[in-house]
Amino acid sequence: MDVIQIEGGHTVTGQVTVEGAKNSALKLMAATIMAPGVTTLTNVPDIADVHVMGKVLKTLGARIEVVDKHTLKIDTADINSWETPYSLVAQMRASTAVLGPLISRFGKAIVAMPGGCNIGARKIDMHILGLEALGVTFKVAHGNIHASAPNGIVGETVSLAFASVGATENLMMASVFAKGTTVIDNAAREPEIVDLANLLNEMGAHIIGAGTPVIEIHGVTELHPCEHAVVGDRIEAGTFLAIGALIGDPIRVNGFDPKHLGLVLKKYEQMGINIEYGSRWACASRQKPLKAIDIQTLPFPGFPTDMQAQTMALLALSEGSCIITENVFESRFMLASELQRMGADITIEGHHAIVRGVDGFEGTQVKSPDLRGGAALVMAGLVAEGETTVSAIHHIDRGYEGFVEKLVSLGAHAKRTTVPDEEDLFGE
Numbered sequence: 001m002d003v004i005q006i007e008g009g010h011t012v013t014g015q016v017t018v019e020g021a022k023n024s025a026l027k028l029m030a031a032t033i034m035a036p037g038v039t040t041l042t043n044v045p046d047i048a049d050v051h052v053m054g055k056v057l058k059t060l061g062a063r064i065e066v067v068d069k070h071t072l073k074i075d076t077a078d079i080n081s082w083e084t085p086y087s088l089v090a091q092m093r094a095s096t097a098v099l100g101p102l103i104s105r106f107g108k109a110i111v112a113m114p115g116g117c118n119i120g121a122r123k124i125d126m127h128i129l130g131l132e133a134l135g136v137t138f139k140v141a142h143g144n145i146h147a148s149a150p151n152g153i154v155g156e157t158v159s160l161a162f163a164s165v166g167a168t169e170n171l172m173m174a175s176v177f178a179k180g181t182t183v184i185d186n187a188a189r190e191p192e193i194v195d196l197a198n199l200l201n202e203m204g205a206h207i208i209g210a211g212t213p214v215i216e217i218h219g220v221t222e223l224h225p226c227e228h229a230v231v232g233d234r235i236e237a238g239t240f241l242a243i244g245a246l247i248g249d250p251i252r253v254n255g256f257d258p259k260h261l262g263l264v265l266k267k268y269e270q271m272g273i274n275i276e277y278g279s280r281w282a283c284a285s286r287q288k289p290l291k292a293i294d295i296q297t298l299p300f301p302g303f304p305t306d307m308q309a310q311t312m313a314l315l316a317l318s319e320g321s322c323i324i325t326e327n328v329f330e331s332r333f334m335l336a337s338e339l340q341r342m343g344a345d346i347t348i349e350g351h352h353a354i355v356r357g358v359d360g361f362e363g364t365q366v367k368s369p370d371l372r373g374g375a376a377l378v379m380a381g382l383v384a385e386g387e388t389t390v391s392a393i394h395h396i397d398r399g400y401e402g403f404v405e406k407l408v409s410l411g412a413h414a415k416r417t418t419v420p421d422e423e424d425l426f427g428e
Contacts, residue, residue, distance in 0.1 A: 001421045004390045004404055006381030007413035008363055013249035014410045018237045018256050019045035020070070020230030022399045023306075024192040026097060027169050028199050028230060029053045032074045033060070033101035034176060035203045037225035041072045044230055048397045052092045056084055060098070079105070086112035086143060092398070096124055096166065099147060100173030103136060109147045113140075126167040130158045131174055134182065155180030155219060163188045163299040168215070169196055176205045178219040187215045190300040191260045195231040202226040232256030235306045236400060237282065238264050239375050242310040243407075244284035245273040246317070246383055251410060252283040263303050267295060267311075271318065292320035292357055297328050309335045309376040316344040317383070318357040326351045334369035335376055341366055342380055342388070363388040368395040375400060382412055389419075 020043035030053065032039040044050060046069050054064050054072075061080045065073040082102045089095040089112040102109035128138050128145070133156050136149045155178040160167055168188040173196075175182035187193070189211055197210030203226050206218040237256040244251030245268055258265060258277040265275050265282065272291045276283045292315060297305040305328035315322055316339055326332050333353050336346040341364050345356040363386035368374025374396040381388030390396075393416070396403055404416045 001391060001419060002393055002416060003419055004378055004393050004396070004414060004416050006363075006378060006384070006388045006390070008361070008381055008384035008386060008388065010382075010411060010413045011249055012243060012247045012382055012407070012410045012412045013251060015252045015254060016240050016406050016410060017254040018233045018240070019043070019401045021045075021192055021195070021233040021235070022047060022049055023165070023190075023235070024195040025050055025230045026053050027192065027196050028228065029057060029072070029074065030097040030101050031173055031196060031199055031203075032062070032076050032225070033057070033079060033098060034104050034173065035223035035225045036077045036079075038073050038075045038077075039203075039225040040067075040227040041074065042070060042227070042229045043232075044070050044072050045233065045401045046070065047399055047401050048394070049092050049399065052088055053095065056088050056095050056098060059085060059088065082106045082108055083110040084112060089113070096127065097169060099127065099145070100131075100170035103131070103147055103149055103153070103174050104177050107149045107152065111145045111147070113143050113145065124166070126160055126162065126164045127170045130160065130167055130171045130184075133158045134171070134175060134178065136174070153178035153182075153219075155182040155217075157183040157185060159185040160187065162186075163213070165190050165193065165299070168193055172197065172200070172207065172215060172217060175217045176200060176220060176223065178217065180219060182217040182219070184215040184217075186213055188299055189213065191231055191234060191257070199226070199228045202228055232280075234260035235304065235372070237261065238304075238307045239310050239379070239400070240406070241265075241268070241275075241282060241284040242307070242314055243379050243382065245271070245286055245290075246314055246379060248286040250283050250285035252281055254281045256280065258282040262301060264307050267293060267303065271314065290314060290318035290357070292318040292322035292355070294323050294325070296325035299328070305329055305332060306372050308332060309372040310379060312336070312346070312353065312355065313339065313376040313380045315355045316346065316358060316380075317360065318355075321354065321356045324353040324355060326353070332370070335373035338366040338369060338373070338377055339380060342384055360385060362386065365389045365391070368392040371395045371399045375403065378403070378407070378414070382407075382414075
């Protein structure tokens with residue numbers, strides 16, 4: 001199995017440029033279904049989830065040309081299927097993003113129940129309830145969701161019980177061709193929502209209010225292909241800024257909008273971290289001990305759940321005690337038990353983590369519990385005494401392109417290597 005080995009205690013500093021946002025690229029790829037022809041996406045991250053979404057589109061009949069490492073030409077003119085296979089959807093929950101586009105183009109869709117990171121149920125009830133309000137009927141059979149809108153989508157006001165990113169995206173895409181106007185109330189406000197709306201508008205859609213709690217979609221009759229650059233990945237940027245904060249030496253991160261990490265940067269400053277930033281970069285460093293502060297995750301513009309694990313690793317080495325409250329996913333504290341193996345003092349009580357700062361981490365063998373938790377363990381290994389080996393790094397591959405290479409470019413003593421699988425240790 002592949003693992004990442006890190007030798008702690010070395011200087012890590014310099015500059016790094018982040019890729020396009022995973023959470024945007026996947027939805028933009030799905031949206032190309034709605035504009036028959038060749039759409040060009042640039043600044044696409046070369047990560048496992050993008051490869052899976054590419055396979056989903058090819059299964060539907062799309063042709064994809066990889067122009068270079070970060071540019072895709074996606075030809076959806078000949079898509080002739082509206083069914084996605086479980087073998088692909090099970091690998092990545094974002095595969096359900098094709099639901100709205102398929103309904104828009106074909107008036108029907110068959111999508112397997114989703115898989116992905118093991119960070120909670122992440123039910124798609126809100127997607128289904130919202131789409132039902134627009135005239136879509138659903139049935140679930142043999143593990144598949146069967147959606148049908150034989151009479152087309154009819155514009156309606158849909159109020160979301162929670163500002164769900166996935167539900168907002170699916171509703172937005174499903175209603176582009178609706179008769180009349182669709183209003184999404186309590187819509188998600190994430191930068192990736194804005195990026196998707198920008199792409200759709202460039203294709204000829206009429207969407208107003210993306211990035212606010214109320215989005216209006218005025219139905220149009222058709223979309224056309226376009227060229228679009230994926231927004232910079234704020235979570236990858238936040239991960240490298242957290243590394244700068246943990247180690248102390250400055251790390252400058254280029255290629256993203258610091259406003260997309262507004263509350264994260266504010267909280268980090270409260271922790272005693274020095275933050276500098278410009279229009280497309282930010283830099284984190286630290287001279288003083290980390291201060292313990294309370295964190296609670298919320299939808300944007302709140303503290304992102306995707307930065308909770310990296311921040312837990314920081315707070316585990318802070319002075320004092322604090323509470324992290326996870327309000328988005330119910331199973332996102334699995335990192336705690338792995339950090340405890342490294343010497344952290346963390347107690348889990350429901351959706352609260354009580355973190356008591358310790359003086360340092362000890363290197364050991366740990367296992368990535370999920371995408372962001374895996375990155376946080378590598379991050380912890382950079383300051384741990386001795387060597388840390390992180391396994392199950394396929395999780396990290398889902399969202400970080402060249403993670404180890406970027407760390408090495410900053411001076412980290414880290415390498416990716418292959419070791420015997422645990423099941424093979426006894427010759428089985």
